[in-house]
Amino acid sequence: LETATPEACCQRELQSREGMFVNKEACLSGIERFQNRQGCYTVILNSFETYVYLAGALAIGVLAIELFAMIFAMCLFRGIQ
Numbered sequence: 001l002e003t004a005t006p007e008a009c010c011q012r013e014l015q016s017r018e019g020m021f022v023n024k025e026a027c028l029s030g031i032e033r034f035q036n037r038q039g040c041y042t043v044i045l046n047s048f049e050t051y052v053y054l055a056g057a058l059a060i061g062v063l064a065i066e067l068f069a070m071i072f073a074m075c076l077f078r079g080i081q
Helices: 024-028 040-080
Strands: none
Touching: none
């Protein structure tokens, strides 16, 4: 029983569909070092965990700006009356 590795599982220099293969022959022959073995869910989860702190910091920054803008608007409103 021969297990053929699809070309889509081979690692590329740039992680995109157009990137050059790292070692296509070794990948197709079954050497796991040149194959992508993680599923899409795992890769997406890992990249989400990488950027979750950046997203949180950005959200806190926007919240602070909105809070200062609201206080400024209240001060302007009090100045008109």
